[in-house]
Amino acid sequence: MTTLAQGEVRQESALQPPAEAGAGWLVIAGQELRDIWLSVRGPAIVFGTSLLLSLLTYLAASNEELNIIDQRDTVNLVAQITMALAVAVILLFTADCLSGERERETLESLLVTPVPRRQIALGKYLAAFSLWPVLLIVAVPYIWVLREGEGVFADAMLGTLVVGTLLVTGFASLGLLVSVFSGSNRLSLAVAFFIFVLLLAPTQLPLGGWFGDLIVQINPMTAGSTFLHRVIVKEHGWGEDLDLLIAPVVWAIAVTAVAFIAAGRLRLQGSFGR
Amino acid sequence: MIRGGLAVVAMVASVALVHGASGQAVASAPIAASELTVVVSESKVSAITGDSFTFTSEIKNAGTEATPALIANLDFVAIDGGTYVDPEDWSAERTQAVGPIAAGATATQTWTVKTVLEGDVAAYVVVLPAPPALAAESALAVSPAIQMHVEEHRALNPGGVLPTVLAVPVVLLVAFGGMRVVRRFV
Numbered sequence: 001m002t003t004l005a006q007g008e009v010r011q012e013s014a015l016q017p018p019a020e021a022g023a024g025w026l027v028i029a030g031q032e033l034r035d036i037w038l039s040v041r042g043p044a045i046v047f048g049t050s051l052l053l054s055l056l057t058y059l060a061a062s063n064e065e066l067n068i069i070d071q072r073d074t075v076n077l078v079a080q081i082t083m084a085l086a087v088a089v090i091l092l093f094t095a096d097c098l099s100g101e102r103e104r105e106t107l108e109s110l111l112v113t114p115v116p117r118r119q120i121a122l123g124k125y126l127a128a129f130s131l132w133p134v135l136l137i138v139a140v141p142y143i144w145v146l147r148e149g150e151g152v153f154a155d156a157m158l159g160t161l162v163v164g165t166l167l168v169t170g171f172a173s174l175g176l177l178v179s180v181f182s183g184s185n186r187l188s189l190a191v192a193f194f195i196f197v198l199l200l201a202p203t204q205l206p207l208g209g210w211f212g213d214l215i216v217q218i219n220p221m222t223a224g225s226t227f228l229h230r231v232i233v234k235e236h237g238w239g240e241d242l243d244l245l246i247a248p249v250v251w252a253i254a255v256t257a258v259a260f261i262a263a264g265r266l267r268l269q270g271s272f273g274r
Numbered sequence: 275m276i277r278g279g280l281a282v283v284a285m286v287a288s289v290a291l292v293h294g295a296s297g298q299a300v301a302s303a304p305i306a307a308s309e310l311t312v313v314v315s316e317s318k319v320s321a322i323t324g325d326s327f328t329f330t331s332e333i334k335n336a337g338t339e340a341t342p343a344l345i346a347n348l349d350f351v352a353i354d355g356g357t358y359v360d361p362e363d364w365s366a367e368r369t370q371a372v373g374p375i376a377a378g379a380t381a382t383q384t385w386t387v388k389t390v391l392e393g394d395v396a397a398y399v400v401v402l403p404a405p406p407a408l409a410a411e412s413a414l415a416v417s418p419a420i421q422m423h424v425e426e427h428r429a430l431n432p433g434g435v436l437p438t439v440l441a442v443p444v445v446l447l448v449a450f451g452g453m454r455v456v457r458r459f460v
Contacts, residue, residue, distance in 0.1 A: 043450035054439035062432035145438040
């Protein structure tokens with residue numbers, strides 16, 4: 001067994017070539033998927049999400065104050081909550097994926113396997129990402145039962161799929177990036193969640209003027225949320241507000257690229273928070 | 275020197291504006307309130323919260339000349355003293371543009387009202403001339419009020435969502451529970 005000094009980066013090619021070059025991430029992803037879906041974690045999150053969406057849907061349909069809300073607004077609310085919940089949960093999963101292993105002292109055994117570091121990160125990333133399509137499928141019956149009017153269901157599902165996938169991609173990568181460098185799991189979760197809240201908060205603020213417009217355009221959360229609102233509630237065509245997808249696309253590509261570049265420098269000890 | 279020149283230009287411009295404004299006012303004199311009558315198709319409505327109903331208003335020009343372009347506006351007021359009324363919640367479209375009405379002719383508008391809160395609320399349509407005919411002394415024509423008595427609607431299955439909100443968590447619970455049981459025995 002190869003033992004590594006603290007903080008030493010293993011040179012994969014120098015020590016031994018990967019046994020199944022290119023397939024290591026599949027092994028890691030398979031193991032992580034089993035860990036998420038065959039344990040209580042994944043099912044509990046999906047069940048909890050369904051309870052939350054059930055409560056929200058029932059309130060939206062019955063509460064006299066919410067009766068005032070237009071049906072399209074209600075569909076938009078369910079879509080946005082599903083998306084925000086998925087982003088938060090997957091962010092926490094990826095923020096835990098490496099710093100958690102480090103804290104539980106299981107990262108070393110993972111690093112000595114003949115799997116390149118980026119593939120370790122990719123396997124864990126994909127396993128965490130698997131929550132997104134499942135949560136989206138859970139939201140389908142709620143959006144279906146609340147829909148009213150032509151095209152609402154298709155607009156809501158397609159809009160949530162596109163915007164949600166972009167945001168989940170970016171935030172999952174953010175969690176991974178923080179996890180690569182964090183020495184402790186607590187720090188990793190706190191930093192990742194703080195950034196999430198920081199970017200989520202403007203969606204709840206009345207943004208106006210040039211500065212508000214700027215925030216809406218450059219913050220991926222506000223841009224994605226505004227895009228969904230315009231497509232579902234305002235019945236805008238997809239081409240009308242494509243500029244609002246620039247921030248989520250840039251966010252997804254840039255953070256993912258940085259996260260996987262950083263994953264290549266994954267060390268046994270974190271860079272900060274030890 | 276430059277400042278003096280600007281002052282002269284501003285004076286000339288303001289004189290021109292005053293003449294223009296007075297010319298417009300003369301061209302479209304205020305219509306008399308008595309020349310327009312507004313009637314509505316409902317007088318009393320009983321409903322439950324969440325209901326919607328439509329009614330029509332009819333504006334008749336009893337004068338001898340055509341009216342200018344008009345604006346019809348639907349408004350709401352609580353008559354029980356306690357109900358909070360936000361008009362935009364009660365009707366999504368509360369303002370309609372009405373073209374000039376010839377002497378003796380009528381124009382009809384259709385309105386949709388959603389009774390969102392319990393209580394006693396009155397709705398009425400008010401008609402006023404559209405700009406530029408609108409002037410300080412323009413008379414308004416108002417319809418009789420529609421008295422709405424709204425009672426609270428309590429339903430166990432609002433909007434038919436109950437089966438879905440119960441079934442989805444139950445199905446997931448059974449599916450995940452079943453998976454665990456199968457794994458234990460396989």
